[in-house]
Amino acid sequence: MVETASSKAHKDKAKAAAAKPAAFGEDIDLGAYASSTEEQPSQIDPSKLPAKAKERMLGAGVILDDPGQRAGTFIQMDNAPVHSSVRQEGVEVMAVSQALRKYDWLLDYWWRTVAVDTDKYTASVELNQHNGYFIRTLPGHKTIYPVQACLYLARAQLAQNVHNIIIAEENSELHIITGCTTASNEEAGLHLGVSEFYIKKGAKVTFTMIHNWNPEVAVRPRTGVMIEENGLFLSNYVLMKPVRSLQMYPTARCVGENAVVRFNSILVASPGSSLDVGSRAILDAKGAKTEIISRAITNGGSIVARGYIEGNAPDVKGHLECRGLILTGEGTIHAIPELKGTLAGIDLSHEAAVGKIAEEEVEYLMTRGLTRSEATATIVRGFLRVDIEGLPPLLGAELQRAIEASEKDLM
């Protein structure tokens, strides 16, 4: 069992917020899910995990048969960590429970970027927390290959509560790919994940998250990011497979001068999927910059695509771009871009567009000899292509492959 790390104050706040609904998204009945603390056998060699689990994890970008492509690996099944390993000096990867035992100071990072009483989901993580990952790069160390983390829902009807802490010490560079998935294609489950990122001076973190749930799973990630002077946080989020209900609104706060945050999201809502996904950037320091880009496609599900940029310091710059494509008559996309400026000398902008595939474009491609379905597929593929600045080429190619692998389900 995981030792409790938080102070009594956190617990008290969590208890007070235990029934507090989230600001957005459908209210999930937490009582409908089981809370398990069952241990899982740990696995030193992750390639020996069951083939089916490995296949599901691979679908979410987690490679277990070729560790050479990863700087480290963390795997948690339900609420129990089963593997953590590191292949590069200057990188730490372990279960957060272990990290709490190892580092007294880790408590200083607990609930600093996400308020424990944000809603009943954060409260539930505090009150029922069963691990999560701790990933840290030491000062000046740069990972070449990404660290991978997988949060795997194995048992049906289970609530998975995780609290992850990611720290990039000064002038370090850390690439993370995290895949979240389920054993079953159909059983219900709940994933509650708190992730707190601390990007110190001059550090760079890229965080690529591929979600591969099933049509019965509800997901409530709660993410906070703090970026110090000249730091960079780049988030790429991909959800192309069905999920019942997903709501998240990660918030990045640029607290140091010239800090940069970029969010890219690719969302596909299948029939029965309800997504409410946003990205929020608070620019609190001079010269901070952000870019938030989302591409949303529905072929029958509903999407609320939010974006929020707040400029509170001189010379900050932010741009928000939200484009939505409705492939069938059934789906809905609601784009809600918001900008807030609190002083002169800031530069914030947004563009949003929601529509169907333009017939003019389809016909144009058809005059070059493409059939109607080839032309449509080409346009959809183009729509989903986001050129991501700052992502290592290997990771960029992997991300593109993951997107392309799911594209055919859309047609």
Place this chain on the structure above:
Amino acid sequence: MGDVALSIEQLTVEVEGREILHNTNLEMKLGETHVLFGPNGSGKTTLLMAIMGFPKYRVTRGKIVFKGQDITTLTLDERARLGIGMSFQRPPVVRGVKMRDMVAACLRDQKSEGRINQLAEETNLADFLDREINYGFSGGELKRSELMQLLAQKPELTLIDEPESGVDLVNIALIGELINKLLEKDCPILERRCMGLIITHTGHILDYVNARTGYIMCNGVIGCSGDPHEILATIREKGYEECIKCFLRRASGG
């Protein structure tokens, strides 16, 4: 002389319920280039769009025969695969789709990295291969991008809508050169197979591209045909107003 490869017979076309093209006839033989003159709104683009097969341009009477096959009811892509291509006056932007992918699609089974790069060099678009199609392109860049795609596609009949519009003097020479290449102007006349039907409002393209026949379109009909340079000289001297008057005279039997 070659065989008739394109035959437009008594073609009547309506757009959104309004008849634009009336009872139009036109014939082209293999290897020939023809030019359509006419004032704005005379139906030139409608004729090209109808030949290409855009569904919005509905043929209500007559037929289009290409290489012996009645193509009047074929779809856009079927016509493209039979060997008809089009250079648009104002092609749409397709966000996210790279020029490189488009040229590769046009090349079909001939596609290779080397061929794509070679075409980009020829059209002076080497820096554009990784850009989204037509996004932020200037007038000249748009035309060169259209011609690059067509050089990859290699149609036997190319429909070219206003190749000189929005193009500066530096670009027009290169555009003329690319059209000549597309229409196999370097081949001996008797061996040429590629045909071109070019719309020109100003006639500037004739300084660079030779054509066998010219037509003047007015109010949805082809009014007259003849040597393109002679027609252009008349238009330059007397303007389209005189053409319209001439049509009206003949239409009323005067």
